[in-house]
Amino acid sequence: MSQADSFIDEVTEEVRRDKLFANFRKYGWIAAIAVVLIVGGAAYYEYSRAQQEAQAQAFGDAILSALEQNDTDQRVAALEAITAENAGGRAVLGLTEAAELAQIGDTDAAVAILEGIAADQELPVVYRSLAKFRSLALQSGTLSAEERRAGYEDLAGAGSPIRLLAMEQIAMTYVEEGQEAEALARLEEMQEEAGLTPDLLRRISQLIVVLGGTPGGASAAQDG
Template sequence: MARMPQNNEAFIREVDEEVRREQAQKLARRYGVIVAVIVVLALAAFGGTLWWRSHQAAVAGQRGDAFTDAMANISNGKEAEAKKQLATMVGSDAKGYAPLARMLQADLLVRERKDADGAAAFLKLSQDGSVPQPLRDVALMRATTLQFDTLPPQQVIDRMKPLAQTGNPWFGSAGEMTGLAWMKLGQPKKAGEMFVAMTKDKSVPASLRSRVAQLAADLGYEAVQPQDMPAS
């Protein structure tokens, strides 16, 4: 026979604990299956994540091989085959390789002497916000170089402004086009200042610094000659 509690308070506490224990058992019986399902789904999701990562790595490797094959076909004169490969890559969701494929497509147009079409393709690539900035810069340089003789000088200057800055990897080429555009606009002072700045930038190739130093001298500006600069 169970021992009776010594007072009402103890009795009420024991009853309360028994009720809560019974409720806990009911909840376990009622929701035990749901908890099990949640655990199974969580494990499946984890396993799926691992599989997806492995799958993505494998796909990336395949696309890398396809891109390499396309470049090899271009080098070997098999441009028709390369075009098919590049078209497939551009039409896929291969974000890492699609912009590179588009770059090669534009370059193929230039190789076929379709400069206007190639320039338009490069320009479109440079304006695509989904493309990494370094590739967009390359595309903008290629488009502007191809269109330089037909573009209004001010448009050249505006395009090259972000790149024609000391320290920018494209300062040499962008600075030269900017300086020449200033000359076309009858602004020798701005052109000369740009050329002088280029001669002082050690990241600009020596041959280019030598060329713009001569241009600066022709405009009446004294520029630093590459041979006069101390070694880095």
């Protein structure tokens, strides 16, 4: 390489370096802000997560503290004093309060809370389903077997988180009406369902035997 070429390369490199520094001086603040935002965003995320975890822990501790009160009236009062920060928290709090109200015989108040949870479209379906299921159970003395069965049918649809429990209750409403053959058919149908827990399978088998059927086999009951 000639001295002239070497000199030209050195000059070109200096020009590039000067342009780089000039551009950095001109636009470097953008990169600096980007770095600050990235670091600040990560810090805010960690802070927010810590805050959420602290709130969730405080909320759980408040519920546990309320449930440690000596009698049901005190527990209900303590639960009513708790404030939930989000929809899920409200659902958990409501389900817990409804259970305590049912314990002291205030069924109407418990059902009102449960129906409110069941109708809240902001909540995940599992909360709404549990609330509806419990509400139907509490109304066994005021709703007919047919009315409750209609509610359980809604909860027994495909994809329902409590499908099997609802199917069990549908069979029980038929037993309540004296339609034992239909109840037996529903219970035998349940045996083919996936996801049966050992406890639920045991209950179904016992009911089938009581109704004159054979667990895992065809019904031995006769109509009429």
